Amino acid sequence: MPTTDTVPVIAIDGPVGTGKGTVSHRVASILGFSLLDSGALYRVLALAARTRGVSPDAGPALARLAESLDIEFAPGDAVQPVRVRLGGVDITDDIRTEQCGNDASRVSAHCEVRDALLARQHGFRRPPGLVADGRDMGSVVFPDACVKVFLVATARVRAERRHKQLMAKGIDVSVNRLYREMVERDRRDRERMVAPLKPAADAVVVDTTELDIDTVVARVLEIARTKMVAAYFRE
Numbered sequence: 001m002p003t004t005d006t007v008p009v010i011a012i013d014g015p016v017g018t019g020k021g022t023v024s025h026r027v028a029s030i031l032g033f034s035l036l037d038s039g040a041l042y043r044v045l046a047l048a049a050r051t052r053g054v055s056p057d058a059g060p061a062l063a064r065l066a067e068s069l070d071i072e073f074a075p076g077d078a079v080q081p082v083r084v085r086l087g088g089v090d091i092t093d094d095i096r097t098e099q100c101g102n103d104a105s106r107v108s109a110h111c112e113v114r115d116a117l118l119a120r121q122h123g124f125r126r127p128p129g130l131v132a133d134g135r136d137m138g139s140v141v142f143p144d145a146c147v148k149v150f151l152v153a154t155a156r157v158r159a160e161r162r163h164k165q166l167m168a169k170g171i172d173v174s175v176n177r178l179y180r181e182m183v184e185r186d187r188r189d190r191e192r193m194v195a196p197l198k199p200a201a202d203a204v205v206v207d208t209t210e211l212d213i214d215t216v217v218a219r220v221l222e223i224a225r226t227k228m229v230a231a232y233f234r235e
């Protein structure tokens with residue numbers, strides 16, 4: 001259900017490895033806006049489901065679990081800007097594994113799960129504004145967002161970026177395997193029946209394949225400035 005809230009939302013969507021997370025965090029801190037990492041919610045649910053033995057195919061059971069989860073987001077450091085707790089236990093690193101990302105992609109394909117997490121996502125919309133990072137922020141969760149950006153990049157470059165990030169954390173995994181898993185995850189996210197990964201009709205698509213993070217942040221801020229000024233004068 002569309003929200004009628006007047007707090008401005010900047011929706012930043014796109015597949016894994018486009019720099020979405022870093023860009024969203026940087027834009028939110030520059031503007032002093034709150035940040036919603038919606039992928040983290042699906043990851044927490046996937047981790048909780050695995051721990052409690054709930055199948056990633058059991059939509060209704062996953063939705064009940066999603067409603068009961070005691071999730072907290074807290075400020076982190078430069079490496080992990082947001083810490084995530086489940087029932088008071090820090091699970092920030094546990095939800096960042098490739099396994100958890102792939103499980104999250106499976107649990108997020110159920111419409112019951114997406115409905116169960118909707119109100120929680122709307123709860124992040126607080127003054128003075130929100131940067132929402134995900135797959136369906138501009139298309140489904142915040143269809144009235146005044147700024148919608150959809151980041152893309154070639155799968156090869158996205159796999160290489162992810163590989164570099166994992167190597168920096170001391171995790172050694174083959175770039176070809178990452179590439180194959182990424183293509184599979186994108187396919188599942190794009191082809192699912194509910195809230196598929198695709199740009200909202202009014203989103204600005206930015207190809208980050210050949211851009212560094214500073215350039216992408218500058219471009220998103222420029223798009224936000226233009227759209228927010230236009231929205232102000234429309235009112």
Ligand code: DC
Binds near residue numbers: 042
């Ligand atoms: O952004 P991420 O890698 O943390 O997301 C993990 C998975 O969660 C992703 O493959 C699909 C799902 N997801 C989603 O369906 N909708 C969102 N808004 C965010 C993530």
